[in-house]
Amino acid sequence: MNGIKILTVLRKELTAGLRHRAASASMLMFALTALACMSLALGGSPLEPNVLAALLWIVIFFASTVGLDRIFEDEAASGTLTTLKVYADAQSILFGKMIYALISLSALSTFLLPTFIVLFDCPVAEPPVMLLTIVFGLIGLSGAGTLVAALSTAASVKSGLFSILLFPIVLPIFLPAINLTSAAMAGGEISLTMLIPMLLFDAILLVASSILFDYIWN
Amino acid sequence: MIATALFTLGIVAAVFLIVPPAEGLGNLVRIIYFHVPTAWLSVIAFFTSAYFAARYLRRLEPSDDESSARAVKIGFVCVLLSTVSGAIFSKLTWGAYWNWDPRQTTIFVLILIYGAYLTLRAAVNDRRTRAKVSAVYSLLSVLTVPFLVFILPRMYFSLHPTPLINSSGSIDMDRTMLAVLLAALADATLIFYRLMRR
Incomplete structure (x- = not known):
């Protein structure tokens, strides 16, 4: 593993991500659509913090699967995976891509969280706990997500596979995250x-x- | 083979003829002689699959991949049987088939993992790639087990009867019932061993 190579892989991912904005745009729009769908369906009726926390994490999970599943997919489709293999060792590629995943998920949450708080009139009694919970949750999602993306690249049927594979793996993060988010909303x-x-x-x-x-x- | 079949028949006979109805549960207690061994096998199969997955990644022998996949298939059937028998028991004793009790959550996550593993296998066509990715997934998913078994049940209140191996170290069970249950567990393990060797 080499720090400079990790940074180069990360820079390549960021450049590619900014050039082809489709992946990040679809992730953001998916989050917005899901939020609008839930908010409209519930019609502004007041919700308990535990329900709100569960809704928030469901949106975070599914919106992140929309973006993360493409981490290796675009390169596999364009046939540039071999070039990447020649350029860097496995660990530099993994961590470069993982950091990229974390950055894009953080960007997603920066948009998602305020929108969620506004749409659901959600109380936040303990902002530091809420932020730390989200950061730790995103680290787990991007860590497991990068490996699972590499696994699902080999599959011939891809639609839905990524979330099926990822969910059981991140459950040990998902459940405490919902509990903590709910506690951070309610206070105490x-x-x-x-x-x-x-x-x-x-x-x-x-x-x-x-x-x-x-x-x-x- | 015949010995295993006779042993199984013996267990079935013991469950219906020897085991006394339990206090408070009556004849319903007989479900546990099916429920506990299938739950036991679904966990054993999970670890067996992870063991063969690790062996495959080290030696790249196709037979290890086949064993890992076979363990998952047996485990998947067992986890479904265990869930259904557990839900029936739950309905008859607690009044609801399902209430996301911690143990129900654990078994449901096992179903999800087994299902995801089998879907992944079905989705990859190339044999070597399939063996590699399923081995990696099997090892990755085994990491969740300590959380599901040790942490999750302590996070929430559970209605599930205390497991045989509990934290207080005591066994609250009639001796005949315990002997038959242990024999049923041994029988289930023997059936699993036979199925793996076929």
């Missing part, structure tokens, strides 16, 4: 130690992805 007694299991599973996912990626790539 929250200790930051509740974030530790999430952080631990993020670390496990990153290490496992790093080990397993070598087997897929080589």
